[in-house]
Amino acid sequence: MGRPTDTGSHRVVGRSTDTGSHRVVGRSTGTGSHRVVGSATGTGSHRVVGDAYDTGSFRVAGRSTDTGSHRAIGKAAGRRKIAKWPIACVVLAALLVLGWLGWGWADGVLNSRAEAEATNCAEGDAAIRVVVTPSAEKPVAAAANRWNQARTVVHSHCINIRVEAMPSERVLNALTGRSNLDAIGGLPAAWLPEASWWVGELTTAKPELVGSRPESVASARSADYPYLGLAGKGVDDVQQRAAQAFRDYLKQPAQQADFVSAGLKAT
Numbered sequence: 001m002g003r004p005t006d007t008g009s010h011r012v013v014g015r016s017t018d019t020g021s022h023r024v025v026g027r028s029t030g031t032g033s034h035r036v037v038g039s040a041t042g043t044g045s046h047r048v049v050g051d052a053y054d055t056g057s058f059r060v061a062g063r064s065t066d067t068g069s070h071r072a073i074g075k076a077a078g079r080r081k082i083a084k085w086p087i088a089c090v091v092l093a094a095l096l097v098l099g100w101l102g103w104g105w106a107d108g109v110l111n112s113r114a115e116a117e118a119t120n121c122a123e124g125d126a127a128i129r130v131v132v133t134p135s136a137e138k139p140v141a142a143a144a145n146r147w148n149q150a151r152t153v154v155h156s157h158c159i160n161i162r163v164e165a166m167p168s169e170r171v172l173n174a175l176t177g178r179s180n181l182d183a184i185g186g187l188p189a190a191w192l193p194e195a196s197w198w199v200g201e202l203t204t205a206k207p208e209l210v211g212s213r214p215e216s217v218a219s220a221r222s223a224d225y226p227y228l229g230l231a232g233k234g235v236d237d238v239q240q241r242a243a244q245a246f247r248d249y250l251k252q253p254a255q256q257a258d259f260v261s262a263g264l265k266a267t
Helices: 085-119 134-149 169-177 196-205 237-252 253-261
Strands: 123-130 159-163 191-194 225-227
Touching: 123 225, 123 237, 134 159, 134 237, 134 253, 159 237, 159 253, 169 196, 191 237, 196 225, 237 253
Parallel strands: 123 159, 123 191
Antiparallel strands: 191 225
Protein backbone atom coordinates (compact mmCIF):
# COMPACT_ATOMS: atom_id res chain seq x y z
CA MET A 1 0.00 0.00 0.00
CA GLY A 2 1.25 3.53 -0.77
CA ARG A 3 1.25 6.49 1.59
CA PRO A 4 -2.43 7.28 2.18
CA THR A 5 -4.26 9.26 4.78
CA ASP A 6 -6.91 7.74 6.91
CA THR A 7 -10.18 9.40 7.82
CA GLY A 8 -11.99 6.38 9.30
CA SER A 9 -11.75 4.45 12.46
CA HIS A 10 -8.89 2.38 11.06
CA ARG A 11 -5.93 4.02 9.42
CA VAL A 12 -3.00 2.48 7.66
CA VAL A 13 -0.11 4.78 6.80
CA GLY A 14 3.07 4.33 4.80
CA ARG A 15 4.66 1.07 3.85
CA SER A 16 3.23 -1.96 5.53
CA THR A 17 3.47 -5.67 5.54
CA ASP A 18 0.58 -7.92 6.14
CA THR A 19 1.58 -11.04 8.17
CA GLY A 20 -1.68 -11.86 9.91
CA SER A 21 -5.08 -10.58 10.74
CA HIS A 22 -3.72 -7.08 11.33
CA ARG A 23 -1.41 -5.04 9.21
CA VAL A 24 1.82 -3.45 10.26
CA VAL A 25 2.15 0.13 9.12
CA GLY A 26 4.98 2.54 8.47
CA ARG A 27 5.73 5.70 10.45
CA SER A 28 2.61 7.72 11.27
CA THR A 29 0.51 9.19 14.00
CA GLY A 30 -3.04 8.19 14.55
CA THR A 31 -5.98 9.31 16.61
CA GLY A 32 -8.39 6.41 15.97
CA SER A 33 -9.40 3.63 18.23
CA HIS A 34 -6.89 1.18 16.75
CA ARG A 35 -3.54 2.39 15.58
CA VAL A 36 -0.44 0.50 14.59
CA VAL A 37 2.38 2.84 13.82
CA GLY A 38 5.94 2.73 12.57
CA SER A 39 8.14 -0.06 11.35
CA ALA A 40 7.38 -3.34 13.12
CA THR A 41 7.09 -7.03 12.76
CA GLY A 42 4.32 -9.24 13.98
CA THR A 43 5.06 -12.48 15.79
CA GLY A 44 1.70 -13.37 17.28
CA SER A 45 -1.87 -12.28 17.62
CA HIS A 46 -0.68 -8.85 18.74
CA ARG A 47 1.95 -6.96 16.86
CA VAL A 48 4.70 -4.74 18.16
CA VAL A 49 5.22 -1.41 16.51
CA GLY A 50 8.32 0.71 15.86
CA ASP A 51 8.89 4.32 16.78
CA ALA A 52 5.52 6.00 17.25
CA TYR A 53 3.27 7.84 19.64
CA ASP A 54 -0.30 6.74 20.08
CA THR A 55 -3.18 8.27 21.94
CA GLY A 56 -5.79 5.59 21.28
CA SER A 57 -7.16 2.87 23.45
CA PHE A 58 -4.38 0.49 22.38
CA ARG A 59 -0.90 1.92 22.50
CA VAL A 60 2.37 0.30 21.60
CA ALA A 61 5.32 2.62 22.06
CA GLY A 62 9.07 2.39 21.56
CA ARG A 63 10.97 -0.56 20.24
CA SER A 64 9.88 -3.72 21.89
CA THR A 65 9.46 -7.40 21.33
CA ASP A 66 6.45 -9.56 21.68
CA THR A 67 6.89 -12.94 23.38
CA GLY A 68 3.27 -14.06 23.65
CA SER A 69 0.24 -12.69 25.35
CA HIS A 70 2.34 -10.25 27.37
CA ARG A 71 4.47 -7.52 25.92
CA ALA A 72 7.85 -6.21 27.07
CA ILE A 73 8.27 -2.49 26.44
CA GLY A 74 11.63 -0.83 25.79
CA LYS A 75 14.66 -3.07 26.06
CA ALA A 76 13.87 -6.72 26.60
CA ALA A 77 13.65 -7.64 30.27
CA GLY A 78 16.65 -9.69 31.38
CA ARG A 79 16.64 -12.77 33.53
CA ARG A 80 16.47 -12.24 37.28
CA LYS A 81 19.99 -12.18 38.70
CA ILE A 82 21.03 -14.37 41.65
CA ALA A 83 22.29 -12.42 44.69
CA LYS A 84 26.05 -12.79 45.14
CA TRP A 85 26.33 -12.22 48.90
CA PRO A 86 24.98 -15.66 50.00
CA ILE A 87 27.58 -17.36 47.77
CA ALA A 88 30.32 -15.16 49.22
CA CYS A 89 29.25 -16.06 52.78
CA VAL A 90 29.32 -19.78 51.99
CA VAL A 91 32.78 -19.50 50.43
CA LEU A 92 34.09 -17.52 53.40
CA ALA A 93 32.71 -20.04 55.89
CA ALA A 94 34.30 -22.89 53.93
CA LEU A 95 37.67 -21.11 53.93
CA LEU A 96 37.46 -20.55 57.69
CA VAL A 97 36.67 -24.22 58.32
CA LEU A 98 39.49 -25.36 56.07
CA GLY A 99 41.88 -22.95 57.78
CA TRP A 100 40.90 -24.23 61.23
CA LEU A 101 41.32 -27.85 60.14
CA GLY A 102 44.68 -27.06 58.56
CA TRP A 103 45.88 -25.32 61.70
CA GLY A 104 44.80 -28.27 63.87
CA TRP A 105 46.56 -30.71 61.56
CA ALA A 106 49.79 -28.70 61.55
CA ASP A 107 49.69 -28.31 65.32
CA GLY A 108 49.20 -32.07 65.74
CA VAL A 109 52.13 -32.79 63.44
CA LEU A 110 54.40 -30.45 65.39
CA ASN A 111 53.37 -31.97 68.72
CA SER A 112 53.90 -35.49 67.42
CA ARG A 113 57.32 -34.51 66.08
CA ALA A 114 58.27 -32.93 69.41
CA GLU A 115 57.19 -36.05 71.29
CA ALA A 116 59.11 -38.28 68.90
CA GLU A 117 62.24 -36.18 69.29
CA ALA A 118 61.90 -36.26 73.06
CA THR A 119 61.41 -40.05 73.06
CA ASN A 120 64.48 -40.44 70.89
CA CYS A 121 66.57 -38.22 73.18
CA ALA A 122 66.95 -35.48 70.58
CA GLU A 123 69.60 -33.69 72.66
CA GLY A 124 71.52 -36.85 73.51
CA ASP A 125 72.35 -38.49 76.86
CA ALA A 126 73.19 -36.83 80.15
CA ALA A 127 74.25 -38.24 83.53
CA ILE A 128 73.73 -37.08 87.09
CA ARG A 129 75.15 -38.21 90.43
CA VAL A 130 72.93 -38.58 93.48
CA VAL A 131 74.79 -38.97 96.78
CA VAL A 132 72.71 -40.70 99.49
CA THR A 133 73.17 -41.74 103.09
CA PRO A 134 73.94 -45.50 103.32
CA SER A 135 70.58 -46.41 104.91
CA ALA A 136 68.75 -45.15 101.80
CA GLU A 137 71.13 -46.55 99.19
CA LYS A 138 69.21 -49.74 98.38
CA PRO A 139 65.75 -48.24 97.59
CA VAL A 140 67.24 -45.25 95.75
CA ALA A 141 69.52 -47.49 93.66
CA ALA A 142 66.55 -49.72 92.76
CA ALA A 143 64.59 -46.67 91.64
CA ALA A 144 67.53 -45.38 89.60
CA ASN A 145 67.85 -48.75 87.89
CA ARG A 146 64.20 -48.66 86.74
CA TRP A 147 64.60 -45.03 85.67
CA ASN A 148 67.67 -45.82 83.55
CA GLN A 149 66.13 -48.89 81.92
CA ALA A 150 63.16 -46.81 80.84
CA ARG A 151 65.52 -44.25 79.28
CA THR A 152 63.62 -41.49 81.01
CA VAL A 153 63.73 -38.19 79.12
CA VAL A 154 64.16 -34.81 80.79
CA HIS A 155 64.43 -31.66 78.68
CA SER A 156 65.06 -33.72 75.51
CA HIS A 157 67.89 -35.67 77.18
CA CYS A 158 67.96 -39.31 78.21
CA ILE A 159 69.11 -39.10 81.82
CA ASN A 160 71.30 -41.77 83.41
CA ILE A 161 71.40 -41.68 87.21
CA ARG A 162 74.34 -42.93 89.23
CA VAL A 163 73.73 -43.44 92.95
CA GLU A 164 76.64 -43.24 95.42
CA ALA A 165 76.36 -43.92 99.17
CA MET A 166 78.37 -41.68 101.51
CA PRO A 167 78.09 -40.66 105.17
CA SER A 168 76.32 -37.34 105.59
CA GLU A 169 79.16 -35.78 107.62
CA ARG A 170 81.65 -36.51 104.86
CA VAL A 171 79.42 -34.93 102.25
CA LEU A 172 78.73 -31.85 104.35
CA ASN A 173 82.42 -31.25 105.00
CA ALA A 174 83.23 -31.43 101.29
CA LEU A 175 80.34 -29.15 100.28
CA THR A 176 81.15 -26.50 102.89
CA GLY A 177 84.86 -26.45 102.16
CA ARG A 178 86.03 -28.12 105.35
CA SER A 179 87.52 -30.77 103.11
CA ASN A 180 88.36 -31.03 99.45
CA LEU A 181 85.34 -31.43 97.13
CA ASP A 182 87.23 -34.17 95.34
CA ALA A 183 86.69 -36.28 98.49
CA ILE A 184 83.16 -36.95 97.28
CA GLY A 185 83.99 -37.04 93.57
CA GLY A 186 83.05 -33.44 92.87
CA LEU A 187 79.75 -31.61 93.22
CA PRO A 188 76.77 -34.02 92.84
CA ALA A 189 73.44 -33.01 91.33
CA ALA A 190 71.51 -34.08 94.44
CA TRP A 191 72.07 -35.10 98.03
CA LEU A 192 69.88 -37.29 100.26
CA PRO A 193 71.01 -37.23 103.92
CA GLU A 194 69.04 -38.93 106.67
CA ALA A 195 67.89 -35.74 108.41
CA SER A 196 67.07 -32.11 107.66
CA TRP A 197 69.72 -31.00 110.16
CA TRP A 198 72.42 -31.63 107.55
CA VAL A 199 70.56 -29.57 104.98
CA GLY A 200 70.24 -26.74 107.50
CA GLU A 201 73.99 -26.75 108.08
CA LEU A 202 74.67 -26.55 104.35
CA THR A 203 72.13 -23.78 103.83
CA THR A 204 73.78 -21.71 106.53
CA ALA A 205 77.34 -22.23 105.30
CA LYS A 206 76.84 -22.35 101.51
CA PRO A 207 73.36 -21.15 100.53
CA GLU A 208 74.46 -20.75 96.91
CA LEU A 209 74.73 -24.53 96.63
CA VAL A 210 71.03 -25.07 97.34
CA GLY A 211 69.37 -25.59 93.95
CA SER A 212 65.85 -26.60 95.02
CA ARG A 213 63.75 -26.82 98.13
CA PRO A 214 64.39 -30.05 100.07
CA GLU A 215 61.54 -32.56 100.20
CA SER A 216 61.21 -35.70 102.29
CA VAL A 217 61.03 -38.94 100.30
CA ALA A 218 60.89 -41.35 103.28
CA SER A 219 60.95 -41.32 107.05
CA ALA A 220 62.11 -43.27 110.11
CA ARG A 221 62.59 -42.65 113.80
CA SER A 222 64.31 -39.24 114.11
CA ALA A 223 64.93 -39.15 110.33
CA ASP A 224 63.02 -37.55 107.46
CA TYR A 225 65.34 -38.22 104.51
CA PRO A 226 65.21 -34.83 102.75
CA TYR A 227 66.13 -34.88 99.05
CA LEU A 228 68.04 -31.74 98.07
CA GLY A 229 68.90 -30.59 94.54
CA LEU A 230 72.27 -28.86 94.37
CA ALA A 231 73.56 -26.00 92.21
CA GLY A 232 76.97 -24.71 91.33
CA LYS A 233 79.88 -25.21 88.98
CA GLY A 234 79.56 -28.52 87.14
CA VAL A 235 75.79 -28.81 87.57
CA ASP A 236 74.05 -27.39 84.50
CA ASP A 237 70.37 -26.61 83.93
CA VAL A 238 69.60 -30.05 82.47
CA GLN A 239 71.15 -31.80 85.47
CA GLN A 240 69.20 -29.62 87.90
CA ARG A 241 65.95 -30.41 86.10
CA ALA A 242 66.78 -34.10 86.06
CA ALA A 243 67.59 -34.08 89.79
CA GLN A 244 64.20 -32.55 90.58
CA ALA A 245 62.43 -35.01 88.25
CA PHE A 246 64.12 -37.93 90.02
CA ARG A 247 62.97 -36.55 93.39
CA ASP A 248 59.36 -36.64 92.16
CA TYR A 249 59.99 -40.14 90.80
CA LEU A 250 61.09 -41.35 94.25
CA LYS A 251 57.76 -40.21 95.69
CA GLN A 252 55.71 -42.42 93.37
CA PRO A 253 54.09 -45.60 94.79
CA ALA A 254 56.47 -48.12 93.17
CA GLN A 255 59.54 -46.40 94.59
CA GLN A 256 57.88 -45.81 97.95
CA ALA A 257 57.40 -49.56 98.22
CA ASP A 258 61.18 -49.96 97.94
CA PHE A 259 61.69 -47.64 100.92
CA VAL A 260 59.24 -49.72 102.94
CA SER A 261 61.09 -52.87 101.96
CA ALA A 262 64.28 -51.26 103.26
CA GLY A 263 62.68 -50.71 106.68
CA LEU A 264 61.74 -47.08 106.14
CA LYS A 265 58.35 -45.46 106.03
CA ALA A 266 56.72 -44.02 102.96
CA THR A 267 55.87 -40.35 102.85
